[in-house]
Amino acid sequence: MKTKLTLFLAMIIPGILFAQSDKYQSAMVSSIDQLYNTSGVNDIEAAVNQFKRIGDAETTEWEPYYYAAFGTLMKASKIEDPGEKDEVLNTAKDILAKGKALSENNSEILAMEGYILMIQLTIDAGTRGQQLTPQIMGLFSQAMAIDPENPRAILLMAQMQMGTAQFFGTGIEQPCGLVDKAVQLFETSKPKSEIAPAWGKNNALAVQKTCAAATQDKGN
Numbered sequence: 001m002k003t004k005l006t007l008f009l010a011m012i013i014p015g016i017l018f019a020q021s022d023k024y025q026s027a028m029v030s031s032i033d034q035l036y037n038t039s040g041v042n043d044i045e046a047a048v049n050q051f052k053r054i055g056d057a058e059t060t061e062w063e064p065y066y067y068a069a070f071g072t073l074m075k076a077s078k079i080e081d082p083g084e085k086d087e088v089l090n091t092a093k094d095i096l097a098k099g100k101a102l103s104e105n106n107s108e109i110l111a112m113e114g115y116i117l118m119i120q121l122t123i124d125a126g127t128r129g130q131q132l133t134p135q136i137m138g139l140f141s142q143a144m145a146i147d148p149e150n151p152r153a154i155l156l157m158a159q160m161q162m163g164t165a166q167f168f169g170t171g172i173e174q175p176c177g178l179v180d181k182a183v184q185l186f187e188t189s190k191p192k193s194e195i196a197p198a199w200g201k202n203n204a205l206a207v208q209k210t211c212a213a214a215t216q217d218k219g220n
Contacts, residue, residue, distance in 0.1 A: 158175040187201075
């Protein structure tokens with residue numbers, strides 16, 4: 001009897017796990033599409049809440065918290081009041097921390113963590129620059145070391161370096177080289193899965209145009 005039960009469980013459990021995984025993937029794909037194709041604050045909040053619900057149900061998966069944090073960052077970008085923006089970004093950090101606890105040495109999570117801090121830096125660069133700049137650069141460096149072909153980590157590092165160069169009035173040749181590398185990776189690499197982060201190409205192309213314009217102005 002025990003042997004028959006063991007065989008039965010061995011047959012049925014993989015099917016249950018597959019069904020759960022399939023349901024998770026489907027829910028994530030739908031929610032990611034919603035997040036990528038929305039712009040209003042209310043719609044962004046709806047997508048974030050959906051990711052939180054998925055995260056509560058799938059307690060071993062980091063992606064729901066990653067996208068919930070990304071959506072919260074998107075919401076913050078639409079807020080003008082510095083105090084309110086800071087508060088929303090702190091919420092994004094708290095959400096991302098849940099994902100980081102599930103996947104610590106994760107290039108995408110580290111890049112997103114640096115991204116959130118980078119936006120917080122822009123709220124008051126004069127006061128926060130000395131404290132946050134090394135943290136941000138360190139996070140982007142870690143993300144690039146873990147995955148040297150992560151175009152988001154490379155692009156964000158380039159943007160951070162460009163901001164620093166413009167602040168101090170130095171050249172942007174090095175970060176523009178990183179932007180070119182990020183664009184190339186966006187064009188040639190494929191996401192590791194249906195739910196892997198894939199955003200950033202349009203951003204990279206826009207920054208590349210900025211680099212080209214700056215180079216042209218320098219040559220004139």
